[in-house]
Amino acid sequence: MNNLWNKIAATVSASAVLGMALALETVNPAQAIEFKFSWKGDAGYSALGTFNYDETTAPSKIEESGPGKTENLQSLSVSFFDPFNTLLGTYNTVTGGxxxxxxxxxxxxTSTQSLFGNFDVAGGKFIDGENFLQGTIGSKLELKQTANQATTAITVDQNSGAITVSRVPEPASVLGLLAFGALGATLKRNKKLVSCQKAEA
Known part of the structure; x- marks a missing residue:
């Protein structure tokens, strides 16, 4: 009898977690969609960044440039690292739109979820030692650093224009995956319990 109650309790718990995940998805439908991007230079320098936008209002192609209010991007931040993975700096190129x-x-x-064309993110305050990633996607991207009172830029590293982009999972979706995992574990445990009971009988 105890085994039966344990099975029922475990199943109810897993169902509750799954129900909560689905409820969160319904009450808070996804609007801000977030992506991360990564770049690796030929000499081992790298860049890691994130950006997001409202997927309910974004056009098929997001095209942003210059200072001031953006059309679609809500945020964009990027960090640079040397070949030993030491942080060189983090820049919030876009904050609060x-x-x-x-x-x-x-x-x-937004349809292919890929970057294209001209790309220039990070520093822009005319300060010595600022880092920025600049160039054309698929052609050449260079990690540069300002010098000489920000009148010149030194190329620190570069590559053939390759940069990777991937979507960041939404919290509710992650919770849903955890719920399915819990449900799977519960079913597996129940199967084991039934096998043990048959063996004892």
Whole structure:
């Protein structure tokens, strides 16, 4: 009898977690969709960044440039690392739908979920030692650093224009996956209990 109650309790628990995940998805439908991007230079320098936008209002192609209020992007931040994975700096190019860089260039195809065309993110405050990633997707991307009172830019690393983009899972979706995992574990445990009971009988 105890085994039966344990099975019922475990099944109810897993169902409750799943129900909560589905309820969260219904009450808070996804609007802000987030992506991460990564770049690796030929000499081992790298960049990791994130950006997001409202998927309910975004066009098929997001095209942003210059300072001030953005058309679609809500945020964009990028961090740079040397070949030993030491952080060189983090830059919030877009915060609260406002770009801080006069050099900012960003183009994203929402249907293919890929970056294209001109790309220029990070520094833009005319300060020595600022890092920024600049170039053309699929052609050449360069990690540069300002010098000489920000009048010149030194190329630190570069690659053939390759950059990867991937969608960041939504919290409710992750919770749903956990619920399915819990349900699977419960069913597996129940199967084991039934096998043990048959063996004892």
């Amino acid at each position: 406002v770009s801080e860089s006069p050099f900012f260039k960003f183009n994203f195809d």
